[in-house]
Amino acid sequence: MAVRRFVIIGLGNFGSGLVEMLHAQGHDVIAVDINEEKVDQMRPFATRAVVMDATDARALERIGAVAADAAVVSLGVDLAASVLAVLALQEVGVQEIYAKAISGDHATILERLGVMEVIRPERETAFRLARRLSLRLLNYMPIAAGYSIQEMPTPDAFIGKTLLELRLPQLYSVAIVAIHDVLRDEIHVVPSADYILKDSDTLTVVGGDEALGRLARLAGE
Numbered sequence: 012m013a014v015r016r017f018v019i020i021g022l023g024n025f026g027s028g029l030v031e032m033l034h035a036q037g038h039d040v041i042a043v044d045i046n047e048e049k050v051d052q053m054r055p056f057a058t059r060a061v062v063m064d065a066t067d068a069r070a071l072e073r074i075g076a077v078a079a080d081a082a083v084v085s086l087g088v089d090l091a092a093s094v095l096a097v098l099a100l101q102e103v104g105v106q107e108i109y110a111k112a113i114s115g116d117h118a119t120i121l122e123r124l125g126v127m128e129v130i131r132p133e134r135e136t137a138f139r140l141a142r143r144l145s146l147r148l149l150n151y152m153p154i155a156a157g158y159s160i161q162e163m164p165t166p167d168a169f170i171g172k173t174l175l176e177l178r179l180p181q182l183y184s185v186a187i188v189a190i191h192d193v194l195r196d197e198i199h200v201v202p203s204a205d206y207i208l209k210d211s212d213t214l215t216v217v218g219g220d221e222a223l224g225r226l227a228r229l230a231g232e
């Protein structure tokens with residue numbers, strides 16, 4: 012794996028987790044925070060840990076942000092600092108900027124600034140939990156010893172693919188007998204092979220219990 016250089020700005024829960032993980036994977040990690048204590052805590056886990064105001068483009072230049080493959084901005088509730096830090100990184104010439112948003116408005120602003128990806132961890136975790144919780148409430152019907160019909164959300168990896176491409180009968184020994192688009196409330200019984208799966212689709216799948224379990228786990232991740 013190639014070593015990449017990352018600048019992580021803001022060492023709260025999110026930023027410090029990133030620093031630890033990327034450093035453990037052997038990357039060159041520059042950790043930045045305005046709070047000296049936070050920086051000291053992360054020193055053992057970073058290639059360099061710097062106390063500085065991340066909205067200062069000159070300071071970013073001095074710590075080597077110019078040569079970074081990517082930067083992540085996670086400045087908690089300080090919306091202005093987060094926007095200014097993104098602008099400063101752009102000024103320095105960092106191409107790949109990821110930024111954490113604390114609200115819908117914050118996300119809109121960051122998107123307009125042209126960051127690579129806006130991350131909303133609490134929301135994303137809530138969606139994943141909701142999927143896992145709803146999975147347990149979906150219909151399940153045993154049809155013979157070891158075989159069942161089960162409803163499940165569409166696994167992320169299946170979204171945008173046709174049923175033909177997924178080759179579920181060949182790969183999992185299961186078949187999709189119906190698709191319920193829960194957003195539009197449309198039902199497609201015995202869907203055709205060229206049906207393209209959407210994230211709002213709930214699948215009704217028939218097959219062996221073990222294969223259904225594997226697929227359901229995929230859907231719940």
Ligand code: ADP
Nearest residue numbers: 021022023024025044045046064065085086087
């Ligand atoms: P998160 O939930 O994003 O992890 P926190 O509020 O726990 O949020 O952490 C945000 C961090 O960002 C804090 O450690 C704070 O000191 C740091 N920070 C805030 N403003 C700046 C700034 N202008 N430059 C550098 N770091 C900053």
